[in-house]
Amino acid sequence: MEYNFKAIEERWQQYWRDQKTYRVAVDNTRPKFYVLDMFPYPSGAGLHVGHPLGYIASDIYSRYKRLKGFNVLHPMGYDAFGLPAEQYAIQTGQHPAVTTEKNIARYREQLDKIGFSFDWEREVRTSDPSYYKWTQWAFLQMFDHWYDQQQQCARPIEELKAHLAAQGTAGLQAAETQELHLTAEQWAAMNEQEQERVLQNYRLAFRADTMVNWCPKLGTVLANDEVRDGLSVRGGHPVEQRRMKQWLLRVSAYAQRMLDGLERLEWSDSLKEIQRNWIGRSEGAQVFFEVVGATEKLEIFTTRPDTIYGVTFMVIAPEHERLEELTTEAQRAEVEAYVAATKKRSERERMTETKRVSGVFTGSYAINPFSGRQIPIYASDYVLSGYGTGAIMAVPAHDSRDWAFARHFGLEIIPVVEGGDVEQASYDAKEGRMINSGILTGLDVKDAIRLMFKEVEARKLGKRLVNYRLRDAIFSRQRYWGEPFPIYYKNDTAYPLSADQLPLELPPIANFGPTEQGEPPLARAEKWCTEAGEPFELSTMPGFAGSSAYYLRYMDPHNEEALVDRDVNSYWRQVDLYVGGIEHATGHLMYSRFWNMFLFDLGYVCEQEPFRKLVNQGMIQGRSNFVYRVVGTNKFVSLGLKDQYETQEIHVDVNIVKNDILDTEAFKRWMPDFANAEFILEDGKYICGWAIEKMSKSMFNVVNPDYIVENYGADTLRMYEMFLGPLEQSKPWDTNGIDGVHKFLKRLWRLFYDRDGKLLLTDEAPTEQELRTLHKTIKKVSEDIENFSFNTSVAAFMICLNELGDCSKRAILEPLTILLAPFAPHICEELWATLGHEESICNAAYPTFDEKHLTLSSFEYPVSINGKLRFKHAYDLSMDPAAIQADVVTLPEAQKWIEGKTPKKVIVVKGKIINIVI
């Protein structure tokens, strides 16, 4: 009987469904383990062979943990809101809910075929009202809280109101949009709307007029992580800066905690580094500069207060709110022209032309508080409005950008740190002795910085300050297919719905594009207002809203009273292992941490961090194949001969190429154009060229998992994806080579059954050699799984079979079957049944290795390190210990190696000296 993977896989998938094998529940008698995959956005294209890579790895780990006795939570769901479904809707009029539903069905079908151990009863969909109720709920909680910097904790807005009523802003240390100074009397004198405007300055979910990334093509604003190189990540459309009133989340309030929290996470160093950069903490000072003829001082942020004597001018961003006030009549025309020109330049242009110096003099002067000199104030787009205060003190001698600006406008350059030649370039290094710097002269830079921090505070010119690059997240999108805001308006003031009014369901509309007035699509909805007629918010929430707490919902997906029950949450606690792509480093993985910390502050969850350990699987790229058409003919020339002709390279479907050899008949059938193609072969074959490219339809290099499952089975697919290389490494998919893994499973099968289907199992006692092989494999495989080194564990299985030869002994095969079950669950279930077990192999116990069988052949070998003798323990199972002993000989020549000293022993293996013991 041959290994009939198709029948086996169908049978066991059905069995798992029927028996609810993968259903989990809270069980206080067993330790828990939570393994999570980043849930997919169900796109219309379905899964390609790269998508399941992480799912397979996490499934292996889940199954392994379960066999080890853990109660494993391993859920799956769909990130179902999103732009592609909406754009498809705009083009075709099909409701996004319909296409999403269809795509999910397709995804589920593909996932099921691969044999995952998901508990599907816990499935969540972010677009489901019973799910997004809790997204809206969390938003309302953020709306109702502010961040107390002193207690490092979110607190109810009522407590803030009480504080304002009692003492105004005095003594308030809150995360805020801008610094406010109010007395209790001023607060009391405000009407409701005025008070609300003040509160918006503190709420963790708030509305503000800010510069946003506006994408005209998509008709929506985008968050910073959704924009790359001035283009939208989705679609690659140009993005421009615009001032708009938007909802934001005060993510920046948690910057320091998110930075500190990284220390406690088992994430890769590179990922932590990306988040550190994104948070971008920098220590410096806030300094106020007096402006000639103005009452209000100009506030700047600097990390180099030591260079203040070298400040020869100031620069503010073109968007700076005081630009107009600082512009003198004489300069007005020029400044306005500059601002207009800046606005016209897209974000992309601004970024690609960073070397181009531009700017304009405002006509105003400030006074350097230390040197007392008058210095001109410029506006330039090299100063960003969003960072710090949008204004800088320029030190051309020690900042390359200021230097370039000063050179361009002929401004003075005063060196204040020894070390460089300011005629040639700025000297940016933070080391050297201070010169030309009044009280600082003669000090080392580091001491000067320290002294200046004190001086600035002593002279009441400003204070020490930590700045973060991390911006608040823009939370509204002018789109239809997202969560509606549980917000309505009265006199342009936002009011929250109460929790019992949730979910606020997305209303049906027929046309999904923006209105002619440029309003979001929800403006088309009928009766999109409260019963009293107050209009609801027209924007919807962004994609990251729904994915920010889904891991919590999986713990308790059917709870209608709470996002997650407290007791349930204190059992599952947090995700122990999270597997997903690194592309979410600055998006989802930041927002989730923020969201979770916020819920932690409110006492809804018991862990600060959502994901304890995180593994980033690499991207699977495509491996494209090419044929070479002789120009002007329908003749195709094989790779090795193509240089003899003038050829044109054409992508060919990788599914009709095997081991780079083209199936010429299939090629003729592939496209009408090629029906009567002729071939110039080499050695009777047509060899294709190849290249590594992104996996995409247009390159004809998409390999579908269904195709692999159909032809080789899910178990082969699972093992081959792992065998391809280290999990975290990006690598191209190459179906060549899958035969090796498939052959392995067939060989395993043949240890149980012969060709005629006769059972080969025996109860014979295993030999010592066989036991050694078994226990070595147990040790290797379990260590490898713990280290996510799945490629080497697959290799270990192959070595194991090679060594076992045709051993059909139950005592060897039974533990081996359990060992392999996480990788190839279907065939192992079948073999497990063959071994006479009635229960699923998922309920078996993972075998442990016995040192006894390993120590037998292990030996200690001496190593001398820095002249000291140490012994290392080694398991070299390929060697007979007796033979090793025999190889220990003394060689006179070895004395030469150690310069005269007499060696005690020289260890020689296969005639080579591998060690000399002194």
Next chain:
RNA sequence: GCGGAUAUGGUGUAAUUGGUAGCCACGACAGACUUAGGAUCUGUUGCCGAGAGGCGUGGGGGUUCGAGUCCCUUUAUCCGCACCA
């Protein structure tokens, strides 16, 4: 510009973490069985060399009895951030 990662046969990779470089596979070559092979099995396969032998982990240097592994330097590729004051 700053930061991070990687570099090993024709290909994917492995190496007890400083101890026989190339495990395990793919591919290729040869053979067996076969009407047939995109089935199965056996053998060979880093490079040069008929052989003995020599050379070999991107390049150069260093530490060490011993380096793919550690240090310095350099090159290439990939990724992240990027007027962040």
